[in-house]
Amino acid sequence: MHQRLEVALGDRTYPIFIGDGLIRDPDCYRPYLRGSRVLVITNETVGPLYMGAVLEALGDLRTETLILPDGEVYKTLDVVNRVFDALLTHRFGRDATLIALGGGVVGDMAGFAAACYQRGVDFLQVPTTLLAQVDSSVGGKTGVNHRLGKNMIGAFHQPRAVVADTATLATLPDRELSAGLAEVIKYGLIRDRAFFGWLEGQMGALRARDPAALAEAIARSCQNKAEVVAADEREAGQRALLNLGHTFGHAIETGVGYGTWLHGEAVGAGLVLAAELSHRIGWIDSVSVDRTARLVDAAGLPTAPPSDLPAERILELMAVDKKVLDGHLRLVLLKGIGDAVVTDEIDRAQLLALLER
Amino acid sequence: MHQRLEVALGDRTYPIFIGDGLIRDPDCYRPYLRGSRVLVITNETVGPLYMGAVLEALGDLRTETLILPDGEVYKTLDVVNRVFDALLTHRFGRDATLIALGGGVVGDMAGFAAACYQRGVDFLQVPTTLLAQVDSSVGGKTGVNHRLGKNMIGAFHQPRAVVADTATLATLPDRELSAGLAEVIKYGLIRDRAFFGWLEGQMGALRARDPAALAEAIARSCQNKAEVVAADEREAGQRALLNLGHTFGHAIETGVGYGTWLHGEAVGAGLVLAAELSHRIGWIDSVSVDRTARLVDAAGLPTAPPSDLPAERILELMAVDKKVLDGHLRLVLLKGIGDAVVTDEIDRAQLLALLER
Incomplete structure (x- = not known):
């Protein structure tokens, strides 16, 4: 029971x-x-589980491997430099293909290394977490964190293919499964009301790792993402809607320290904050806020920032987020479930009131 | 007496x-x-000379400045990270514009920082060396060196404009003027036989910094480069011809240690090596080799690698150069003055014989 979707980007369609x-x-x-030489990049957690299977599938190709440390704290320029070290030590040329085997951190770094090595070589995404399968492996956003902000350094560089093996989710810790569900819920909220309703009915099955439910959730999420990316690859317009909950989420993630909260956990709280703010300015009713909070909670995710993170600190961190255009904060909010819009009408006082509630 | 050329790249024409x-x-x-915020990046040599003039021209824009150390040895990922530090410390958003004020090193690093900051912001090139004015500021190649090879990490990212002020060449050391002339000679060799002949007559005037001669040499070089880049932005084909002399040159530059020989000096020797090899395989006559060597010499450039750099070492370094495709060495050679082609027909023995002569 395999599915094949497509990200339609002209001669870079994959x-x-x-x-x-x-x-x-x-x-x-x-x-x-395209070439005969491959570097498979993974981390110390995923490598022992799946590297053997990937190497077997690659057969007699000239393949090298690189194992990176596991964790968001290692998503840095220094660690990407280790990829360059490996590529140059093994004398990879412009026909190199990198394969990212792992979660979003491995995919973002391998993709960024592929974007920059000799000004751009091919790469494939083999995501092994739910988060990576439904979100980060699709769409070509690559990059690393900087101590002053998440994902501040990067490139748009599309993979040549994405291989999402649902069987790899069997080894995923519960907490990471929940983190991936945050992005799944997001697609329902921003553009797929029917999918949101489906998720309300299927959340139990998803957390119990029912294979058919997971495959459906992944395919529907990827279909939504593929449509958005095909319409707006470089985030000039509607692609920004994919950031629902993320401006709050990034600030929370940075505020508690990278790696303390998972990205998806911070996004879960961010989705609820976005819904609450949308209600406060009269865009959605309280029922929609409740449905959002209940679904985020049912996914096993936090529905609010940690109580010991001051509202002022969150605001400060949001101001350095890259969605700030020329000093003006842009947020994605909801006009309804399945209907998100970008707005710059929210002022500091409204945000402070929301975060201090 | 200003000239305006154009690099024709659709909606990225500049x-x-x-x-x-x-x-x-x-x-x-x-x-x-496009935005109101600008970061001017220069080095400790060029800054005191021209930063004031640039800031005056920018008037009341919200401008920050960053001074980097001067020299090819500083063209590294670590130094680019200082640009990210500055951008994030001053909270630049996606509407930031970087201005690269200086030579090729500043331009390559500022351009690469612009390519990667928040996955791509605008930049302008204000080249102040002859090398940068005729070559590196035009065409969108950006990047940094790695200890295992030159320009191995980078991006294609076109500037929004290039501002080549010929008056800045007045402060350029003689050695750097000569280094720039290597690339000027290259355009004649690869695709502009008439320009090569003009250079044979004007080399004295150029080294004496005759303003009219310099302006003509710069404009004609940029016109040649703009045509090549417009036809093949990402070096799928004819843009590779611009690498004439560079595979030898990079190996020499690395072999003697970055910064010992200037890039243009190594390219000068590389041009003569390419001409000699083209003659050895019967593609050009000895007169063409002599004309090439004489013009390179007249430009004040070396016509051979340093005698203490072993041929074996140069070969080893050439093998890691990024023009090596899947283990096969590709070289640009001459079918005549003004007529370069890419070939993979040269074997190791022929190269060794050439370098050991």
Whole structure:
């Protein structure tokens, strides 16, 4: 039961494969390798679980491997430099293909390394977390964090293919499964009201890792993301809607210290904050806020920032977020469930009141 | 006596302004700044000479400045990170514009920082060396060196405008003027036989810094480069011809240690090596080799690698150069003066014989 979606970007169009056991399928890799040399990049957690399967699928290609430390704190320029070290030590040329095997951190760093190595080589995404399968592996956003802000350094660089093997989710810790569900809920909130309703009914099955429910949630999420990216690759317009909950989320994530809260956990709280703010300015009713908070809670996610993180600190961190255009804060808010818009009409006092509630 | 050329790249088309005193002309900057915030990046040598003039031209814009150390040894990822530090400390948003004021090192680093900051912001090139005015500021190649190879990390990112003020060449050391002439000679060799002949007659005037001769040499070089870049922005084909002499040059530059020889000096020797090799395989006559060597010598440049750099070492360094495709060495050679081609027909023995002569 495999699915094949497509991100339509002209001559850079690429497939997303979703299904059980795909990580072992040579047909998911071979057609997307232009040269004969491959570097598989993973981390110390995922490597022991799945590197063998990937190498087997790659067969007799000239393949090297690189194991990075595991964790968001390692998503830095210094660690990306280790990828360059490996590529140059093994004398990879412009026909190199990088394969990112792991979660969003590995994918973001391997993708950024691919974007910059010799001014751009190919890469494939093999996401092994729910978050990466439904969000970060699709759409070409790559990059690293800086001590003064998340994802501040990066590039748009599309993969040649995305291979989402649902079987890899079996080894995913519960907390990371929940973190991925934050992004799944997000697609429902911003543009797919029917999907939001489906999620309300299926959240129990998803957390119990029902294979059919997970495959459906991943495919529907990827379909939504693929449509948005195809329409607005470089975030000139509607792609910004994918940031619902993220401006709050990034500030929370930075405020508690990278790696203390998972990205998806911070986004979960951010989704509820966005819904609450949308209600405060009269855009949505309280029922919609309650439905959002209940679904985020049902996903096993926090519905508010940690109580010991001061509202002032969150505001300060939001101001350095890259969605601030020329000093003006832009936020994604809701006109309804399944209907998000970008606005710059929120002032500091409204934000402070929300965060201090 | 100002000239305006154009690099034709669709909606990313941009002008090159060439002329005396342009660095002080607000009209060379203002139309190309989309936001209100500017970071001017220069080095400790160029800053004291021209930063004041640029700031005056920018008038009342919200401008910050950053002074980097001077020299090719500082063209590293670590130093680019200082640009990110400055941008984030001053809370620059996606509407930031970076201005690169200086030579190729400043331009390559500022351009790469612009390519990566928040996945891409605008930048302007204000080259103050001949090398940067005729070559590195035009065409969008940005990046940094790695200890295992030059320009191995980077991005294609086109500037919004290039402002080449010929008056800034008055403060350029003789050695750097000569280094720039290596790239000027290169355009004649690869695609402009008439320009090569003009250079044979004008080399004395150029080294004496005759303003009219310099302006003509810069404009003609930029015109050649603009045509090549417009036809092949990402070096899928003919843009590779611009690397004539550079595979040898990079190996020499690395072999003697970054910063010992200037880039243009190594390219000078590389041009002569390329001509000699083209003659050895019967593509050009000895007269063409002699003309090339004489013109390179007349420009004040070395015509051979340093005698204490072993041929084996140069070969080893060439093998890691990024023009090596899948283990196969690709070189640009000459079918005649003004007629360069890419070839992969040269084997190791032929290279060794050439370098050991």
